[in-house]
Amino acid sequence: MNTEGFPATEPLTRGTLLRRAGAGALGVSAASLLAACGGSGSGSSSAASGAIKGQAILSNYPGWIGKHNLADFAKKYPGASIKMTSNATSSSAEVVLQFKSKQYDFLLADTSDAGQASAANLITQLDWSKIPNAKNVSEKFRKAYPWGLPTDYGKVGIAYRPDLIGNATITSWHDLWELIPRYSGQTIFINLERDCMGSTCKYLGFSSNTTDPDELKKVQDAVVGVKPHLKAFLNTDVGAGLVNGSTAMAMDWDYDVALLQQKNDKIKWVLPDEGVHAYLEGFTAVQSTSKIAVIQAFLNFLAEPPQYADFVNTTGTAYVMPASTPLILKSISKNPILVPTDEVLAKTEFDKYLGADGATLWSNTWTAIKAA
C-alpha cells in the first residue's frame, strides 16, 4: 500500500460526520453503515490469527475508518470480523450510555467521554501484550489516552480572512477578542461547550480543564461579553462563511480549516499564543464485551503503519502515529495545520473528564452563556 494507491478524492471530515449526526438528531434517520469495503490484502492468516473468532461491533462515526481496514482485517483473521455501526454524537451522555447499552463491543470515544466511562467502570482494560503495534503510536498520545488505542486528534484555533479585517494579523485569542466587536456580526464560535469554553479558558490563561467556579464565571463573562457581536455558534460548517466572505473570523477546528484553505487560499490559520484546546479520540472496549480477543487483534492490526495510513488517508485527520508518515498523503503529512511542530503540540491541552461536579458546572455555565 502506498500513497499513490489512494484516489484523489476529498477526505471525509469530522465536520461532515457531525453534520450527519446533527441531521440524525433533528429527525433524519441516519442509516447504519456496514463498512465492509474491498481492498488489497495485507498478508496471509497465521496460526495465531486462526484462534481469533467472532464478530465485534464497533460504534463509530459513519465512514470513520480506512477504506480497506475492515476487509483486510477479515482477510487476515478468517472467522473474525468487525461490524461498524454509525452513532456519531458530540454528547458525552450519549457516548457513556452507549458504553452501558451492551449493544457494542468497542467505541470511538474522546478523552473526556472515555474518562467518564472509566470512572463509571464501563471500560475493559486491554491486554497491551496482545497489541504490540501500539508502540507505533506516539507516547504523548498513548499517555493522554490510556483506555484504548488513540486514533486521531484535533485542535481548536482561529481561522480568519485578513482581507476582510483591514489586513490585521491575528496571533492570539486576545487579538480575536479585540477584533470581534470591531467587526461585529462577522465571527463564528464553535457550538460545543468543551471547545468553545475551553478556548476561552486559554484566552484567559486558565487550563481548558478547569473546574474552578470563579474561573468559569470569568469564562462565561468573556463569551457573553462578545456574544452580541457574534454571528452564531455553530457545530457544523463553522468556517464555511470564510470561503465566500460572509464571515471574517471563526473559532474553528484544524481539519476544517485545512479543507477550507483548499477552497480559498485567503483563509489563514492561527494556533494562538496562549495555547490551544484539543480533543483526542480512540477506540475503547466496553466492560461488557465478550469479544475482547477480536478487539485486541483489530486494534493491533489497525496500529500497523499501512493500515493506520489507510485510516488517516480516508478520514483526513491529524494523526498520532509518526511511523505511518511515509504512507500518508502528502496533502496531510505536509500540512502544517494537521501536523504541527513539537512546540505547538507543547501548547496543546487535551480534553479531560472533569468529574461529575465539574461536568455539571461546565454544563450550567454553557447554558447560562447560551441563554444570555
Next chain:
Amino acid sequence: MDGDQGGLTIERVTAPPPAAPRGRRIDPSRYARLALLAPTLAITLVCFVVPLALIALYSFGSVNQVDFNVFFGWTTGNYRAFTSSLYLHTLARSVVLSVSTTLACAVIGFTFAYFISRQSPRAQRLLLVAVIVPFWTSFIVRTYSWVDLLQNLGPIDRFARALGLHGHIDILYTQYSIGIGILYSYLPLMILPIYVSLERIDPALFDAAEDLGATPWRQFRRVVLPMAVPGLIAGVIIVGVPALGEYVIPEVLGGGKTLMAGNILADQFLQTGNYPFGSALAVSIMVVLMVLLFLLRRAQPAADPQ
C-alpha cells in the same frame, strides 16, 4: 306530542316503553362497544398516558452524572431549579416568540384562508394543494433551505443589495429568522382549519346581511369573523402548542444564540443526560400550555356564536 305548524299536523311517533327487566341481563352490545373502543384505549394508554406518567415520574428523580443512573428519591429539586431566572427568562422568551409568531400566523393565515374561500371551487382546490405541497418535503430540508435564503450573500441579501438596502436584511441567526422559520413551517396548519370554518359559511348569510344594510366591513366583522372563530382557535392551538416547544427551528435558524425552552429541554436528554431535570422542564412547559389553553377555552364561548 302533536303539533300544528302552518296547517300541517305533525305527529311524533313515540317508541313503545321498554319491557320490564327480567333478572340481570347483560347487553351484548356493551361488550361490542368495549371491544371496538379497546384499540383506541390501548393506543391512548401506551402512546400518551404511559409516556406522560413516566415523564412525571422521572421529574421527581435524580441522576448520577457519572454513569447516568436515575434514582427516584422523590425530590422536588428539579422543579426548584427550573425557577431560577435563567430558565424562567428562557421560558418567557419562548412564550413571547411563540405567541407573536402564532398571532402572525393567525393574521396571515386568516387572510389567505379567506381569500381561498372566496374563489371558485376549482381555484380553491388548486390553492389548497399549494398550501399542502410544502408538507411533501422534509421539515428539516425546508428549515435548512431558509439558511441559504437568509444568509449573508444569499438570494434575499443579494436582492437587498441590488436595491441598496444592505445592512437591513442580515437577519439569519437572529430571533427574526426563528420567527420567519416558525411562521413558514406552521402557516399551513393555521390556514386549513380557518378555511374549513370559512368554507362552511352559507353564502345566503352575506345576502341577508347586505339586504339588512351591512357594509362589507360590517359583514366581515359581524358574520365572517364570528363564524371563523372555531377554526381560528383550532389553528392557534395547532400552531401555538408545538411552537412553544420548538427546538429544531431555533437550533438551525437561531445560530445557537437564542436559547428557547425546547432547546434546554432537548439538551437535557440529548447532551447533558439529565433526564429528571429534562422531565421537570417538560412537565412545567406542559403546565404553562395547559393554562394558556384553559384561558383560550374560556374565551371561546363568548366569541363563538354557536
